[in-house]
Every structure is written in C-alpha cells, then in structure tokens.
Amino acid sequence: MTEPRLLRDDPVTFEVIRQGLLAICEEMKSVLMRAAFSPLLSLSADLSCAVLDHAGEVAAQGHDIPVHLGAMPFTGRSVLRAFPAHLWRPGDAVLTNDPYEGGTHLPDMSVLSPVFVDGRLTAFAASRVHWPDVGGAAAGSSSITDDIVKEGLRLRPIRIVEAGTVRQDLLELILDNVRVPADRLGDFRAQLAANARGVARLAGMGQRYGGAVLRQVIAETQVHGRLAVRQRLARLPDADVSHAEALDGDGYGGEDLGIAVRITKQGDTISFDFTGTAPAARGPVNAPLPVTASAVYYTLLGFLGGDIQPGSGAYGVARIVAPEGSLVHARPPVPVVAANTETSNRIVDILLGALAQAYPDRVPAGSYGSAAVYTLGGFDPIRGRRFVHYETVGGGGGARFGHDGASGLRVHMGNTMNLPIEALEAQLPIRFDRYALIPESGGEGRWQGGQGVHKAFTVLADDVQCSILGERTHAAAAGVAGGGAGRVARFGRRDRDGSNQDLAAKSGPHRLCAGDRIDLFTAGGGGWGRRTASEGNDR
Numbered sequence: 001m002t003e004p005r006l007l008r009d010d011p012v013t014f015e016v017i018r019q020g021l022l023a024i025c026e027e028m029k030s031v032l033m034r035a036a037f038s039p040l041l042s043l044s045a046d047l048s049c050a051v052l053d054h055a056g057e058v059a060a061q062g063h064d065i066p067v068h069l070g071a072m073p074f075t076g077r078s079v080l081r082a083f084p085a086h087l088w089r090p091g092d093a094v095l096t097n098d099p100y101e102g103g104t105h106l107p108d109m110s111v112l113s114p115v116f117v118d119g120r121l122t123a124f125a126a127s128r129v130h131w132p133d134v135g136g137a138a139a140g141s142s143s144i145t146d147d148i149v150k151e152g153l154r155l156r157p158i159r160i161v162e163a164g165t166v167r168q169d170l171l172e173l174i175l176d177n178v179r180v181p182a183d184r185l186g187d188f189r190a191q192l193a194a195n196a197r198g199v200a201r202l203a204g205m206g207q208r209y210g211g212a213v214l215r216q217v218i219a220e221t222q223v224h225g226r227l228a229v230r231q232r233l234a235r236l237p238d239a240d241v242s243h244a245e246a247l248d249g250d251g252y253g254g255e256d257l258g259i260a261v262r263i264t265k266q267g268d269t270i271s272f273d274f275t276g277t278a279p280a281a282r283g284p285v286n287a288p289l290p291v292t293a294s295a296v297y298y299t300l301l302g303f304l305g306g307d308i309q310p311g312s313g314a315y316g317v318a319r320i321v322a323p324e325g326s327l328v329h330a331r332p333p334v335p336v337v338a339a340n341t342e343t344s345n346r347i348v349d350i351l352l353g354a355l356a357q358a359y360p361d362r363v364p365a366g367s368y369g370s371a372a373v374y375t376l377g378g379f380d381p382i383r384g385r386r387f388v389h390y391e392t393v394g395g396g397g398g399a400r401f402g403h404d405g406a407s408g409l410r411v412h413m414g415n416t417m418n419l420p421i422e423a424l425e426a427q428l429p430i431r432f433d434r435y436a437l438i439p440e441s442g443g444e445g446r447w448q449g450g451q452g453v454h455k456a457f458t459v460l461a462d463d464v465q466c467s468i469l470g471e472r473t474h475a476a477a478a479g480v481a482g483g484g485a486g487r488v489a490r491f492g493r494r495d496r497d498g499s500n501q502d503l504a505a506k507s508g509p510h511r512l513c514a515g516d517r518i519d520l521f522t523a524g525g526g527g528w529g530r531r532t533a534s535e536g537n538d539r
Helices: 005-009 010-033 066-070 071-083 168-175 181-209 211-234 289-303 336-355 421-429
Strands: 045-055 059-061 094-095 108-117 120-130 158-162 239-246 256-266 268-274 317-323 373-380 383-389 431-438 455-460 464-469 490-494 498-503 506-512 517-521
Touching: 010 045, 010 059, 010 108, 010 120, 010 181, 010 211, 045 066, 045 071, 045 181, 045 211, 059 071, 059 211, 066 289, 071 094, 071 108, 071 289, 094 464, 108 181, 108 211, 108 256, 120 181, 120 211, 158 168, 168 181, 211 317, 239 336, 239 517, 256 336, 289 317, 336 373, 336 464, 336 490, 383 421, 383 464, 421 431, 464 517, 490 506
Parallel strands: 268 317
Antiparallel strands: 045 059, 045 120, 094 108, 094 158, 108 120, 239 256, 256 268, 373 383, 373 464, 431 455, 455 517, 464 506, 490 498, 490 517
C-alpha cells in the first residue's frame, strides 16, 4: 500500500475509526489501573496498552510509557514467530517478558490477545505491565547482578490462556517464583481484564463498520504515519552529526561506559548509527535492541513535533545500526534491568545532544537522564506480611526554546505518575522524611533547566533489602545554545547510629534496619540559551 486510500476517499470514516482505536487503548489502561493490586500500577500507571495488527505491528497506542511502546512491535513479531496466525483461537492469550526477544526488562510482562472479525484474525489487544517483582536475587527484581538468571523469571512467549481458560499449571509455576504472589496474581488478572475489554471493543468496531474496513484503517494508519515522518524530514535541512556521552558505570565499580551515535539525515531518510559504543557491561545496564529502538523512536517523533501518531509505520522510517553484543544491543546472558530506566534515558539525551548541533531550536537540553529507581522488600511487622516495593523518582527536565524545563517529573522514556507518599506509608513499613524540589539544581540559561528532587525515607522494619538504580552522579545534564549544566545527582544512607555513607548510582541490595534512612537527590536539567543582562538574574 503506497497511499492511504480510505483517508483520501472517506476521511470521516478513517478518522472516526482511528480515534476509536486510540480510545480503546485508553479504556484498556483505565480498566487495568482500576483493577490492579500494586500501587505501581493503580497509582503510578507503569503500564502501556496498544492495538496491534494481524502481523504484530503497532496500529494504535495509548499515552503511556515510551520504552514499553516503542518495543511493542518487537514483542508482536516475537509472539507471531512463536505462535503463527493459524495457531490462534478466540479466547487465547500469550504472555512473555523475554528482553532479548521483543521485551524490555524482565519485570515488564506483556500479554497479547487475538481479535477475530468475520472469522479472520484481524488484530491483537496488547498490554505491557511492570510487575513489582518477578523473582531473582533481590526484592523488586532490580539490583546489581551479572547474569540475566539472577534478575528473575524469563519467559519466552507462552500460551497462558487457551480458548478462554487460564493454564493454571503455568500460572502457578510463575507465581511460585515471585515475591508476594497474591498481589502478582491480582495484577495479572487486571491485565487479562484490560485485554478482554480491548478485544470486545475491537470486535464491536468490526461488527459496526465491517471487518474489511477495520482492517483497511489499521493498515492505513501505519502508511499515514510513515508518510508523515518522511514529509517532516524532507522539510528540514540535511545534517550529519555525532555525539557521545558515558553512563555512570554498571554497579561493579568499573569505569564509565561510553555510548556514541552518528545521526545522518538526508532528504526524507534518517539513520542512527551506534558504532563505537562500548561492549556489553558486566552489570545490568545493557540495552536490548528493543529498548535502544524505543529511545530512537521517541526522540525522532518528538524532534519532528510530537503530533505524528506513533506506531510501526512512523517507527519504521528510522534506520538503526546497533552492533550486536554492545551496550545498545544486548544478547544473552548479560543482565539488562537498568537499561529500561537508566540507559534508555541516557540514550535519549545523547541523541538530543547530537541533534542540537544542527537543530538547536527543535530539541531540549539534557535531562536528569534516569528514573532514579529504588526497591524495597522484606517482612512488614506492622501488617504481618511480606512486602515488595518498586518506585521511580522524578527529576529535572531540560529547558527548550521558549520554555523552562519541567521540575520533579519523570521525563522521556518513563512517563509514570507520582506515587503519593501518604498511600505508601499506609501500605508499607516506611516513613517519608522529605519530598521536595532541590532549589537552583537546574542549569542556568535564557530558559532554566528543571529542578531535581530530594526524596528521603526511613524504614520501620529490620532486614529490609534496598537497591538503587540511578544516573548522572558523574556527568551533569548539558545545556544547549549556551545554557548551563544542571546539578548532578547523589545518593546516600544514614544509619540509625548516625553514620553516613555515600552510595553509588547503581548499588544494592543493601540491608537496612529499622531507623535507617535513604536519601535520593536526582539531577537537574540543563538550561537553554544564554541569559542576557537585560533579562536579569531573578527568574
């Protein structure tokens, strides 16, 4: 298909159905959040929903998590390789979290459910949900390890539901290998409910408009996305730019790890070449190809204006060269859990740093480049049960032309919402001592970088595991067009005996006792442009 014919001949029907597909994704998300057990899902919305076509390509997606959604086409293709179209039946569902075969990291569990219209496989309702724990060496499945086996349970695509009946043997096998299985079961059931809603809505749309029309719109949305990206690229001047930065190590005390990119934009084409990036690391900062691709897709669409509908059509314009076995194309058995939250965000900043050389007015300055993850796990003596907790902390976004950077928010690849400390204190043996923006932590400039966050908490139980995955403790977020750099991040521990200890950006699991405190200071964003004397210094 070279042009979207229905869009040309009947734009009203095309747009009504296209918007309907987007609404289905949002409704799936609403169902999932309302039914989920974990605050990470019900309050923070660490989840994503999408509609895939019969070949596993993304036709529509919700306003969810970029690192989830950019990887979704890889997931769809992986599932279809394992279960070709002729093997699917109504009521089936396939579960997978394999980061090397279309996933992101092990905690992100994906479920695909088929949609049949007129007896023909037409689409899939897809969801990706971050389980707060999938087993492994440490609570929260997000610690410093040197092998994927230690990160948790790895599942290649498995048919978890057959013709409407859950495979209890497989489900029990999974739940026997994760912490707090009752909560994980609740989250899984919420995911199935969301997919069921998506299947029902898509089937209803097919009945209303006809299967042929629905399939045509699903196909044409991808053509439309591809054409839109190429048209935007063609309007911009050509460029050939390169940039490199380094991660704050891998958690094992070694040197910083370089990521390099060369971006070549010519006519209506664009390529991203990561040749020169460091080899895969011992620790969990290695990015599977879907994670690297997600960062590229997110950056490209944001660079082009942010109003092009994301999906496989738009994504497919980007040509990506990522050397296999490098930090940006991980292969088994290297660990990967921190790439989802840390490496992906640093890749975005590196891509923006390259683009800023040719198109400074179109890109923001560097961000806090992280999700600042901390995990907790142990036994809660107050409520008499085991607990596990996973949380991300906001930081400073980069300023851009005309706007200061966002303060205290997740930026770029995360897009999760704030977890209210009151809700967490009501469910966990934890007391929050401080949650505030860090004054003057954003870079100076005509437009200032966003401010980082200071979050501090004291645990109220003994023998609590705590792990930290962070970034930007070494290299600050850079400014653009003469803007200043943001303040770097730092992490620390204050034990109940009064002793203090600095913690590496990636560390753990640490053993905490009741009365021990953790302090997280996330980085500020970079500034944009030089402030002139006439603009003053009191913004």
